Amino acid sequence: MKFRAHIRILPRPGLLDPQGQAIAHALTELDFSEASTVRVGKAIEVDLEAANATAATRRVRAMCATLLANPVTEDFRIEIETRS
Amino acid sequence: MKFRAHIRILPRPGLLDPQGQAIAHALTELDFSEASTVRVGKAIEVDLEAANATAATRRVRAMCATLLANPVTEDFRIEIETRS
C-alpha cells in the first residue's frame, strides 16, 4: 500500500530557538500581538510503500531516528496518511 | 482562549526541492528503499490567544500570508489545537 508520512521535527523543549524568537518578535511588530511563543523546525513529507499503516509508522520512525532528526537537539512527530 | 497552530510550509509542487531530493537519495542509501518522493519544508508552531478556533485559524492564515510563507515558492497548511 502507498502512504504519505507527514513528519514534523522541532527543537527539543528548553533549547534556544533563535529562529522562533526572531519570528515571534516580527509577528508582534506586525500587529499579531496575540502570538506568543513560536518554534521553528522542519516539515518533511515522505511517500512510501508499506504493508499497512503500522509498518509504515515503524519504518518512518526508523528514518527519523537514523537520518531525519538530530536526537540531541530535536524531537519528531509522525502522521501517516493512507494514499491507496 | 489559548491555541497552538501547527503550520507546515512546503515548496510548491513543480518547484525544484533539492533538500527533498538529497534526503530521498540518502534514504535509499540507508536501505529505506520503500521511500520514494520526499519534500522538505518548515514546521512552525505558534501559540496564540483567540476568541475561538475559527478566529485563530483566520489570524494564523493571515500570519502565513503576510510573513511566514512566500507565495512565490511555498504553500502552507494550518492545524489548530486548542490548549485551554
Place this chain on the structure above:
Amino acid sequence: MTPSGAVASVRPRPGDPPITPALVREHNLTPGEYRRIRAVLGRTPTLTELGVFSALWSEHCSYKHSRPILRTFPVAGPHVIQGPGENAGVLRLPEGWAVAFKIESHNHPSAVEPYQGAATGVGGILRDVFTMGARPVALLNSLRLGPLDVPRNRYLFAGIVRGIGDYGNCLGVPTLGGEVVFGDGYTGNPLVNAMCVGLLREKDLIRARAEGVDNLLLVVGAATGRDGIHGASFASEELTEANEARRPQVQVGDPFTEKLLLEASLALIQSGEIVAIQDMGAAGLTSSSAEMAARGSVGVELDTSRVPLREPGMSPYEILLSESQERMLVVAEPDRLAAIETICRRWELTATPIGRVTDDGLFRVVHEGRTVAAIPGASLVEDCPVYHPEARESRAAVTRRRTRPPANRPLPGVVETLERLLDSPSLASKRWVWEQYDSTVQANTAFGPGGDAGVIRVPGTTFGLAVSVDCNNRHVALDPYEGGKAAVAEAARNVACTGAVPLGITDCLNFGSPEKPDVFFQFREACRGIGDACRAFDIPVTGGNVSFYNESPTGAIDPTPVVGMVGLLPDITRRTPSGFESPGNLVALLGITTGHLGGSSFWAEVLGVVGGDPPPVHLERESALQRLLADATSSGILTSAHDCSDGGLGVALAEACLGGPSRSTPPGANLDLTTYAPSLSPHALLFGEDHARVVVSFPENRRNDLAGLARLHGVPLFGAGRVTAPGTPLRVTVGRVTWTWETDRLRHLHEQAIPRRMDHTPRGEG
C-alpha cells in the same frame, strides 16, 4: 558584617541536596580540593558555592595542571600591549592600530553536537576579541577528525564545517584560513579550534577589570537558559519524564544576536560610558564576574533573581553556571545606566543591572533576598591547587620513534606516490571546507584560504596582516619538543611566504589527560619547543587555551598544540601569493634538503607507517628564511612563494602549479634537480619533510637580486627550472629520469579527494 562574618552566616537553600562525597566527585573536585574549599569557607559549602568552586577550579578555568608550564613562554616584547591573562592578547601595529587575537577549543561540545558545538566555538572566540574593543576582521579554524571512511566522522566533519560557516558568515567576518587533518586518534574526539583576529585603535583598548565600589554589573544580550549546565546535581537522579526537561541542554548559537551584541559592545566601549566588559564564556556568569572582580581586586554582589531568564524556575546554581551564549557582563557607574540602555536598545538588546561592585572582596550571590553564596573572591581564582604532574615518555612512544618501514618493502613509483599523497584527505585541497566560509566579506581580503597564509589589508591604511594556524600532530606525537618547535616554525614560514614579518602567536594546546605521565611529558616538551621557537624568532605568546582530557574509547588523541600566528605585511601592494603565476618565470628552491623521511606523510599516508624521528627544526635557518622572504617581497622580486610542509617538495611543487583559489587550467613547470641533492633517493628527495624550505618563482631579470639577498641572509638557493604554460605538465628530472604529471589530473585528485568521500549520506543535514 565583616567579610568573614558574612561568609560564616551563609546557610544552605531549602531543598538543596546535602553535600556528600558523591556530589563533590560529580563536581569533578578531588577530596583534597574539597578540603581546601572547606578551609577557605570555614564551613561546608552550599550547593551553589560548590557549583561556583567546581567551575572556577575546573581545569578549563584554573589551568591547575598547565600554569607552571605556561609560565615558561616568552610573553614580553616591544609590540606587546596585552599579554596572556585577558580575553585576548593585543599587539601594537603602525599608525595607532593594534591587533587583538586569540584561539580557543570547542572539542567536547563539537563531539556531542557538531553543528552547534562548532558554531558556539566561533561565537565564543569572536566575543573574546570584541570584548577587548576590537572589531573582528578574520577567523581561522583548525580541525582534527577521524578518517572519512567512518560515517560518524563524515557526519561530524559536515556538521562542524557548516556550524563554523553559518556562524562566521552571519557575523560578516571573513574566514581566512585553517587546517584539517584526519587521523585515527581523533575518532570519537574531534578537535575544533577557532581563532579570531580583531583590529582596534590602541586608545580604544578596554580591559575586563571590575573597578569602583558600588558600580553596577549589567547583563547585556541574550536571556539565560539551562544551556550547557554540567548537570552535576542531576547526574545522580534517574532520568524520568519529570526531570527530562531539566536535563543539561546543548548550547545553541544565535549568530544574529551575536552580531547585535558585537555592534552594541563596540558602541558601548567607544562611548566611554562603561568601566569594563567581559564576555560570558565557560561557566558563564560565575567566571566572568569572579575574574573581573579578581583583576580589579574588588568584590561583587550578584542578584541572580534579576537575571533575565529564558525558562522559568531556574535556581541560582543554574543561573550562575548556565553557558547560554551571546551574553556580556558590563561594569558601569550607576549614573550611566540610561545612556547604556539607549545604546543597547539601538541594537535591539537589553541591559539589565544584576549586581554591583563591593569593597569587601567577597563573591556574594543573593537570590530572592537570601544570600546563597559568600566566598572570598581571591580564593576562587588564586587558591585553586596547582599540580605538578609526573612527566615520563611512554615506552610505546620510544618504540614508535624507532619504527621504520621494512627495508625490503617495494615502494610505489614516484609518480604514483605524489598522486596518492594529493588524494589523501589530510593533504588534499580543503576547498570543500573553505567554500562554505565567506572569505571576502569586509572587502579587505587580499589572500583568502588556499595559499600559505591569509592576508587582509588594515582598512584605511596600506599595510596588512598575514595569519595562519598550523600544527603537524604526527611530528608532535613522535617528538613533542621538535613538534612544538615545528608548529611555530611552520606558522611563521606560512606567514613569511606572503612577505609578512611574524609578530606573535596564540596557541591552543590539545592533549589527553595531564594526569598520565606520558601525556604530561608530551605537553611539557611541546610547550618547551613552542617557547624556544618563539624566543628564537623573537616573538611573544600573547595568550591561548589549554584543552586536556581529549580521550575517547579509542585512546588519547595525538598531542596537538595548534599555533595561530599573526604577521605584519608592511605594504599591502607588495605581497607574494603561493601559486605560480607567470610562465617563463624561474623556479628556485630555498633551503636545504636532506631527504628526511622520518614522520613523513609519505610513510604515514602511502606506506601506512607512523614512525621515525620527525625532521629537526633549525631555528636559525628558519629565521634567515623568514627575513629573506620579507626582503624579497618588499623589493618586489618574487612572483610566488610556497613552503614545503606535509608531503615535502613534491607536494609543494604540485600545489604551486595548482596555485590560487580558482585555476581551471593550471600552469606546469619544468624542473631539473640532478645536481640539487645527488645522493638522495627519489622518494627522499621529493617526499622528505625537512623544514626551512620554500619554492619560489620570479622573473628572470630578478635572478641576481634574489641570489644576492639569499647570500646576504645565508640561505642556500638552487635554480631548478621554469614555470611553463597553462595546460603543460609538471616535469621533474633527476639525471636520466624524468617524472611527468598532467596538472589537470593532479588538480582533479587534489580537488576531489574530500568531495568524493563526503558525497555520501548527508546524515542530519536534511
Place this chain on the structure above:
Amino acid sequence: MIRVAVVVYPGTNCEHETVRAVELAGGSASLVWHRATSLGGADAVILPGGFSYGDYLRSGAIARFSPITEAIRRHAADGGPVVGICNGFQILCEAGLLPGALTRNAGLRFTSRPANVIVHRTETVVTRDYAPGARLCLPVANGEGRFVADSKTLARLRDNAQIVFTYAADPADNLIPGNPSGALEDIAGICNPGGTVVGCMPHPERVADPLVSSGEGAPFFTSLITSLVGAAPARLP
C-alpha cells in the same frame, strides 16, 4: 556630490565596504538605519549584503517589514535608483520590488567563491560603465542565492531585457560549475523594466578597490554615480 543611502538592518554586514565602494567611485554615502522613515534626501539607495534578522525564516522575509521599506518603495516609484546586493536583492524580491524569489542553493551549502558573470544589459543604473557582454569575475557568498520564478515571470524578464547578469561557465573548467547556486537560467541579477531597480547576488563592492582586488566591481558604483550626475539636480526638493 551624489549622495547614496546605504540601508542597515539588524544583521546587515556589508555596509562599510559598500560605503567605501561608493566613495571610491566619487559619491558620498551614509548609513541609514532600518527604522528610519526617510532616505534623508539621498539620490540613490543601496541595500547591502548580510544576514538581516539572521536570515531566519527566509532571507529578507523579516527585513521587508522595516519602516524604511516605504521610503524605498517611494524612491523606486519616483524612478530613483534602488540597488540590492545579495541580502539586499533578497529583500527587494521579498518586498515585491523585483519579481521572483531566492531560495536555498541547489548544493545545499553556503557557497563562497569567485563566479564568472556576464553583463547582459548595460542600460541600468549600475551597469552603464560596463561594456555590453563584459565578463567579470565577482565573488558570491550566499546560502540562498538560487533565483527562481514561474515561467510567466521568466518570460517577462526576458521580453523586457530585465536579466542584467548571468553566471557563465569557464569552458576550460571541468571541475567547478559556472552557476554556483543552481539559479534558474543562470540568473545572477535582474532589474525592473526601467533599469532603475537592480538586484544581484554577487558582491561587486568586494572587488571595487584595486589595492586588494581586481577592481572589476568599481564600474558598478561609478555607473550609479554617473547615471545620476545629469538627473540629480531635478530631484532635489
